[in-house]
Amino acid sequence: MANTPHGGSLIDLIVRDAPRRDALVKEAATLYSLTLNERQLCDIELILNGGFSPLDGFMSQADYDSVVSDLRLSNGLLWPMPITLDVNAAQIKAGNIAPSTRIALRNPQDDTVLAILTVSDIYTPNKSREAAAVFGADDVAHPAVHYLHTQTKEFYIGGKLDAIDVPVHYDFVEHRFSPAELRAYFKKLNWTRVVAFQTRNPMHRAHRELTVRAARARHCNVLIHPVVGSTKPGDIDHFTRVRVYKALLPKYPQGMASLSLLPLAMRMGGPREALWHAIIRKNFGCTHFIVGRDHAGPGKNSAGQDFYGAYDAQELVAKYKSELDIEVVPFQMVAYVPESDEYIPADEVPEGVKTLNISGTELRRRLKTGAAIPDWFTYPEVQTILRASHPARSAQGFVVLFTGYWNSGATLIAQALQMSLNQGGQRPTTLLLGETIRHELSSELGFTKRDRDLNISRIGFVAAEIAKCGGAVIAAPIAPYDAARIEARKVVERAGGGFFLVHVATALEDCIARDRTGTYERAKRGEIKGFTGIDDPYETPTAPQLTVDAAKTPVSQIVHEIILLLEAQGYIGSR
The missing domain is CATH 3.40.50.620 (HUPs)
Known part of the structure; x- marks a missing residue:
């Protein structure tokens, strides 16, 4: 039943008949499978359990077009948000997907089959139209519009679901x-x-x-x-x-x-x-x-x-x-009215009476810096929980990523910085040198752009995990490509760590002049392929936190500048 009144019937697709469920599981093992992403996993749970009643599957083109244009399903029932399943051409070809095709939909967390979709149609959405109609503007500053244009595949498939299981949760x-x-x-x-x-x-x-x-x-x-x-x-x-x-x-x-x-995926x-x-x-x-x-x-x-x-x-x-x-x-x-120590509706506050408020931005600042949060704003129990999950900067992890040509001095600076931070003793400090990472984590990788990016991705992942636990990480790969450095920053910051990019901008000619191993000469002769600065480009960082030149500035001074930068941001110093 659709859009039912309180206490009425709901869409409930869960199969409780054991033989029927076993038959669906057996059938699913023979079908082409799609593994759902995080949003689709949320959507399918609420379709299956009735939270999205009256929906009984992912939207057909008729429902999708009607919802986008008129906030209604094609049968006229009120529903304002497209609930769609997106696929690409390769998946359509691999699964021979066409109307009436049956597809198994899998949980990305444990690979279990959640449901079988019977395809009603395949259609190409007008994403700009969808963005403008549903979200008010085709503007990628909107997170849902950004998702639509950068993560949503080019085709939608509609169809009803035969449920097998709902996702299993292990928390709360x-x-x-x-x-x-x-x-x-x-x-x-x-x-x-x-x-x-x-x-x-x-x-x-x-x-x-x-x-x-x-x-x-x-x-x-x-x-x-x-x-x-x-x-x-x-x-x-x-x-x-x-x-x-x-x-x-x-x-x-x-x-x-x-x-x-x-378990809703908000838009x-x-x-x-x-x-x-x-x-x-x-x-x-x-x-x-x-x-x-x-x-x-x-x-x-x-x-x-x-x-x-x-x-x-x-x-x-x-x-x-x-x-x-x-x-x-x-x-x-x-x-909040301090004079009477109470909260009252804002439109009932007498003119001239003082009120207090703390914005979300201000609360986050106080959590980051350890500044006091008044009891009138939140309960002590809540403050304790928030401070445990959002420690002050002096207890948060951070990553210093050095980038520059080979032999730029980045390795020596990184080693000296680790010694300086260890001397302070405020937190454990991990050093990830380029050659160490290549040996321990990326030994199978070469020096193509893809392999270089994957190497930096691995460094970013490891660094983020350490920073998430409050540790400090110093990483010194060459990291020649800007996009890979930017992605590493995102990974670390999503994990709650601070990220500082230091460009060791020692000129290529100085790096070559300081090379006593003959490595650059071998690269020039073609004995080493894909060498940054010789036959592979180095992309100058667009927005480093610090730019230094090891040929002109002593290592001790560079380390001191980095320490000052970390101290100014509150990551080191007094607790």
Whole structure:
């Protein structure tokens, strides 16, 4: 049943008949398989368990075109977000994919088959049209538009699913409910009116206050229903956030609130996303849903302006309220009034009364620097969790990557820097020299561009893992290509480490003059192929944190400059 009222039927594709399931498993072993990515894995779980009711598979072209243009499926039912399965030409050819083809869809985590898709059609989306219609602009500054143009393959395939299994989760299992399970849980608690709170961030005192006010005004219980699938790049990881939500539950009046996790892949689609979220919460059995100011907004566009207006989401949801079968509660912004030590709705603050607030940017700054976070803003239990997951800079790991021609002096500088950092004793320091990495991690690689990039990718991965645990890494490969260096930075920063690129810009002629081994001469004679600076290019870094010349500046001075750079950013020095 589609878009059903609270308590009504849901799409439920899970096969509970053992012989039928065994037959599907046996059939899947004979079929061409597609391994899903992270977003598709989130999508298929919510299709299979009914969270995406009325969908029973990935969208056909008729449904896709209708959703993009009119926020409705081809049968007229309200649905604002395309849910598609993308493939490329090679996959179509390899699987002989055509209408009526059966395809096994696999979990990337354990390679199990989750479902069999019966293909209804194959079509080519107009990605620019999709971006403009669904997300408001064909602007790659929007994370979903960037994903659409850089990661989504060129074809979509639609079709219904025969379910075999849902993805298995190993974290916070006690807080994971399917729509049917959550509805049954509400029934067990005798909850008949439930207001859901959508969040992808940690919750603080203001969030507790606004959810309590919403519950009191609508005579509801509160469901904290955070997204634990993919969210906006740079968001705090869901492990930390769920620990925060669990710590916050006792702060609610007895029996008022509960917690359930939503394995949704957010698109950060603003107004359409808010409408989508409302339908999903209705499917999970909620009667009310809080829609916030700039709900699911991705931030600034390429022109530096907000993608969506502050109340665009609330206005779009209000437009369709007669069809939603869930009451939408507008987000009431609250402000802290120090004079009375309480949070009150911002529009009820008397003129001239002082209020306090800490922005998300300011909170992140305080976490990074170790600055105080006042108790009026968040609970001590929440602060403890956030500080454990986001230590001050002086306890965070970092990576210093040297790049330059062979024999530029980078190796000597790296060794001297390691000694200097070890002397300080603040954290373990790992040295990854180019020749060491080539011997220990990349012995099978040559010196083609692909192999060089793969070598830097491996260095970036190892460095990120060490930095994630609070260690310092000094790496000194040649790293001649800018794209590989940029990707290494991204890997380290995604892991939570600081990244510093030091360009050892010793001139090629000086590197050759300092070479006592004859290596450059051998390269000139063609005895060594693919040698950087001779028959292979070196791309000058576009934005290094430091540029030095070992032929003109003593190693001790260069090390001192790097130490000053690390100290200025708070990575070393007083704790």
